[in-house]
Amino acid sequence: MTKAYLALESRFRRMNILADIGGMLHWDMATMMPDGAAESRSEQLATLDVMSNELIKDAALKDLLAEAEGENLSDWQRANLNEMKREWVHGNAVPGDLVEAISRASTACEVAWRTARAENDFAGLLPKLQTVLDLSIEAGTAKAEALGCSVYDALLDQYDPSMSCAKIDTLFADLEAFLPDFTASVIDRQKTEAPAHSPKGPFPIETQKAIGLELMKAVGFDFDHGRLDISHHPFCGGTADDVRLTTRYNEADFTSAIMGVLHETGHAMYELGLPADWRLQPVGKARGMSMHESQSLLVEMQASRSQEFLTYAAPLFKKAFNGEGAAWEAENLYRLYTRVEPGLIRVDADEVTYPSHVILRYRLERALIEGDMKLADLPAAWNDMMQSLLGITPPNDADGCLQDIHWPSGAWGYFPTYTMGAMAAAQLFAAARNAVPGLMDNLAQGDFAPLMIWLRANVHGKGSSATTDEILQAATGAPLQTKAFITHLQTRYGS
Amino acid sequence: MTKAYLALESRFRRMNILADIGGMLHWDMATMMPDGAAESRSEQLATLDVMSNELIKDAALKDLLAEAEGENLSDWQRANLNEMKREWVHGNAVPGDLVEAISRASTACEVAWRTARAENDFAGLLPKLQTVLDLSIEAGTAKAEALGCSVYDALLDQYDPSMSCAKIDTLFADLEAFLPDFTASVIDRQKTEAPAHSPKGPFPIETQKAIGLELMKAVGFDFDHGRLDISHHPFCGGTADDVRLTTRYNEADFTSAIMGVLHETGHAMYELGLPADWRLQPVGKARGMSMHESQSLLVEMQASRSQEFLTYAAPLFKKAFNGEGAAWEAENLYRLYTRVEPGLIRVDADEVTYPSHVILRYRLERALIEGDMKLADLPAAWNDMMQSLLGITPPNDADGCLQDIHWPSGAWGYFPTYTMGAMAAAQLFAAARNAVPGLMDNLAQGDFAPLMIWLRANVHGKGSSATTDEILQAATGAPLQTKAFITHLQTRYGS
Structure with missing residues (x-):
């Protein structure tokens, strides 16, 4: 029965x-x-x-x-029941009026944040952000009690079930030991090399869109179950049966829109590959935000910024835009797409410096949630940590602690999933290369099919039937680690 | 309290x-x-x-x-309560399993209808259509009992509350007495006149769209609360706060898409003009399908196909498409837009022959619902009545009784609202011309504002606070009549 x-x-x-x-x-x-x-x-x-x-x-x-x-x-039913219980705990731990209060406070804070960022006014945002923080801690505390974990782990559980501060601390410590010297050496080396040239535009939006669609098709996107449109902030939305991707176009630079489309296509392929038999059930959903980000970064960072894929893409760009000269060669595009430079803004960061942006946010949000730091001290703490992690100091809060929407919107505990996603992407891609002979040759032909077949079997099709670590263990022989990510950075950026 | x-x-x-x-x-x-x-x-x-x-x-x-x-x-609250009761009766008269059975049967029948129409196969559709008819009668009988009216009136009440067979019979008898001789005389007269010339295309879709948008703006459409897109069957959808219009374009003929946009804009102006204080309440909704169709036909047939408006539109078309010659003159466009010719297809009919298409469907669906005719006899009855009302006989059922989706989809009782809408449009437009000095001069300048102000006060803003007849009585001094419609046809098409 x-x-x-x-x-x-x-x-x-x-x-x-x-x-x-x-x-x-x-x-x-x-x-x-x-x-x-x-x-x-x-x-x-x-x-x-x-x-x-x-x-x-x-x-x-x-x-x-x-x-x-x-x-x-059955095993799947049992896994589904476990996910139901998890959703039940999250849905019932917090009383309805607190859910409503958080929704109201974060909506108000998001609106205020837009102004505060434009006007570089952290003090003006502070009271509303404090409310969101306090209410998020209250909800996190209730969930922590129900889940039997720390408040931060309870918040994290919303985005990546089974992850914990203990695991993140170990992983991020590895990165912190490796990144500073490595980053400095990459920057030094890149200075000695031929500079990357940006192709000269303008690049008509219709042409950019046509290339985006062609590359989505190459990755394997099913246009019978999704589409590509324009939005101010690119995202992958809709439903698993009808995936709606967006990008934004810049007539002066096609490289970012195209790579943005490939990134979102990685997310989309995950949604489209989820187990169809379990659609509309908890176990049929994507595993979490770390795994989701791993799929976008796998397609973007691992596959599409590779030398192999760019040998395929470069002539396509050149032909579509009637390009001429060395700027359109694969070699130059690869240099463009792998430039490393510490910057103030997370969303503009390259894959070498990106983890430092995340580590900074992780440390600061934990301190805020665990009561080790006052919100009023955030700007100074942010600037200090930017200096120590990336060697630069924001000239203002707008390009410092006010740059992200996550905290104003109440998404505490989200940031680590970006870098866990980058690590998982490297780990999965390395395993796929081992398992699928000729994978890089396929990419050099613009053929993602062998990669996607492997991902569908090892990641997409598993839905939420196992934890992130269990999925990685089965697919790569190990739970989430830094090793493959560090190896990837060394191989691509090392001397 | x-x-x-x-x-x-x-x-x-x-x-x-x-x-x-x-x-x-x-x-x-x-x-x-x-x-x-x-x-x-x-x-x-x-x-x-x-x-x-x-x-x-x-x-x-x-x-x-x-x-x-x-x-x-308050009066509005009382009217709202009355509408709530009406919705409650419709929602509770029919048991849930019958609602579901109708939904399933009509979905299946719609699908079968697409094939049946393409293959001219009425016999193939018959069993499914019989099921839809039987279930619709069952539901109509339950509603009739709850509303204390006949089965057909109960079905009609879904689309135009307070209308009845008794009223429709009187109105349609008037039209039947007038139309045959009048139609014949119009056709004879048009034969003696200069023929209308179709401007020669192709007409780029982007240009057609730009003109459509410009004319929507002229009518007063608020683009902050709606948009225009493309669909196979044009419609006005979305919500009263976010009205989504659609049209379809034909590169060989711009006149139909443009007039289609104006028609849908008439629907849209009704939605946008509904009483904002009563949004999301029953009394805040449009009064019914007759009144809704009156608003689209008022903008399309009464206003936009007038000689006055076409003197405004003709130069606009000519300039946009770089037109040359007599085909682009207002006089010719007016002749094009007021051509009368009996045809087989309702949706292609002009405003003189359109009522006969509706009367035919009304008589046949009543006979089917009241058990006076077998469904198997529909094709022959359809063809006989086409011959007697319009003087032509369909060569096949695809262009006869299979042409509309309404019956397969279960919308019995809907057809009369098209012609009641046409009559209401004429009646309201005549009243507006009386009440607003210079209305036709305004239209000749492409200025719909005075007309829309009058409609907002007399129709749109009333929502469902009164019946169709009460709204018409207050706005025009009489309930729904044929007089203004007949006068309109005589004025526009008479010798």
Whole structure:
């Protein structure tokens, strides 16, 4: 008998359909919606949230979960039940009025943040950010109690279940030991080499889009289940059955939009490859944000910025834009796409300096959440740590501690997933190269199929049936480590 | 005290938000969605329907409605309560399993209809269409009992509350007495006149779109609360706060797309002009399909096909397409836009022959619903009536009784609203011309503002606070009549 379990499937199915509907409305909001509809759209999204919250807080769920525990379930059903329980804990640990308070406070803080960043006014943002922080700690504390872990680990669990501060500390310590000297040596070496030349534009947006579509097709994107549009902040949204990618175009520089499309296509391939039999069930979802970021970085950083792939892409760019001269050669594009330079802004960082941006945010948000630092001291602490990690000091808070939307929007515990994603990407790509003979030759022909077949079998198709570490262990022979990432950096950037 | 009433407002607000969400998903399905997502989208829409159905069938509603009846309500609140009761009756008269059976049967029949029409196979469609008809009669019978009216009137009430067969019979009898001789005389006269010349294309789609947008602006469309896109079947969708219009373009003929945009803009102006204070409440919705069609036909047939407006539009077309010669003159475009010719297809019909298409469908669907005709006899009855009403006989069922999606999709009782809309449009436009001095001169300048101000005060802003006839009585001094429509046809098409 699996009566209780099947009743749960039906309930979670409805929650996930509501989430999918929200995904479509979010996409529309960022790409199609006229500004005047913003308030109505917020109401629609809030209503979906409220209805979904009613479903997860339904009193019957607790008993059904307990009952299903004793039923005779398949491995996938058992894994699905475990994910249901996790979602139940997150949905029930925090009382409804606190959820609402966080939603209101973070919406208000996001709005204030846009002004504060534009006006370099950390003091002006402070009271609202303090409210968001306090409420997030309150929610995190409730979840920590329910999960039996620390507050920071409870927040992290929202984005990458089974990860912990203990693991992150070990991984990041490795990186901190390696990166400073290595980065300095890469920069020194790059100074001695031929400079990279940017191809001269303008580059018509229609042409950029056509190339983006062609490369999405090369990666294996299924246009019967998704599309590419424009938004201010590129993202991969929609649903696993209808993946909506976005990018933004700059007529003066095609390289960023194209690489952005490839990055989002990596996310999309994960969604499109999730186990179809488990669509709309918790176990059928992507494993978490670290694994999600690993898929975008695998396609972007590991595969598409490789010398091999650029030998395929360079002539395509040259032909499409009628380019002439050395700037259009693969060799130059590779130098462009692998330039290393410490900068103030995380989203503009190269893959060598990016981890330092993340480590800084991880240390600071932990200190804030664990009460070891006052929010008022954040700007100074940020600037000190930028200097010690990257050797530069922001001239203002706008390009310092005000640059990211994450904290104002209440996403504490999210930042580490970027760098765990980069490490997982390197680890998975190394395993794929070992497992698939001729993988790099395929990429040099613009053929991602062998790589995607491997990823579908080893990552995408597993959904949330195992933890991040379990998936990595089975696919690569080890849980998340720094080794492959460091080797990748040494191979690509070392002398 | 208005406690029960306010509780009802909160419940109907949620239902209407779900309906708005469905509106956005429908728009996306027709304009943006990749084909592969069709099944998921159906699931999403079905889930919204089920959840909405759960809300209207909630056991608490009956008592709240009874309680609110005795509360001290404003006129608008009282009207809102009346609309809530009407929606409650429609939502509760039919048991859930019958609603589901109709939904399944009509979806299956729609799919079968596409093939049947393409293959001219009425016999193949018959069993599925019979099921839809039988289930629709079953639902109509249940609603008729709850509303205390005939089955056909109950079906009609879904699309135009307070209309009835008795009224329609009187109105259509007037038209039937007038139209045959009049139509013949118009056709004879047009034969003696200079023929209308179609401007020669191709007409680039981008230019057609630009003109469409310019004319939408002229009508007063608010682009902060809506947009224009492309779909196979043009429609006006989305929500009252975010109206999504669509059209389709033909490179060989710009006149139909432009007039289609103006038609949909008429629908849109109604939605955009609904009483903002009552958004998401039953009383804040458009009055019904007759009134809705009156607004599109008022903008298209009454205003935009007038000689006055075409003197404004003709130079605009000529300039945009670099046109040359007599075909681009207002006089010729007017002749093009007012050509009368009996044809087989309703959606291609001119405004003189259109009512005959509707009368035919009204008579046939009533006979089917009231058991006076067998479905198997439909094709012969259709062809006979086409011959008697329009003097032509379809060479096949594809261009006869298989041409419309309405019956396969279960929309019995809908057809009369097209012609009631045409009559209401003429009646309202005549009243507006009387009330607003210089209205036609304004249109000759491309200025719809005075017309729209009048419509907003007399129609749009009333939402569903009164019946169709009450709104017309207040705006024009009479309930729905044929007089203004006949006068309009005589003035425009008479000798």
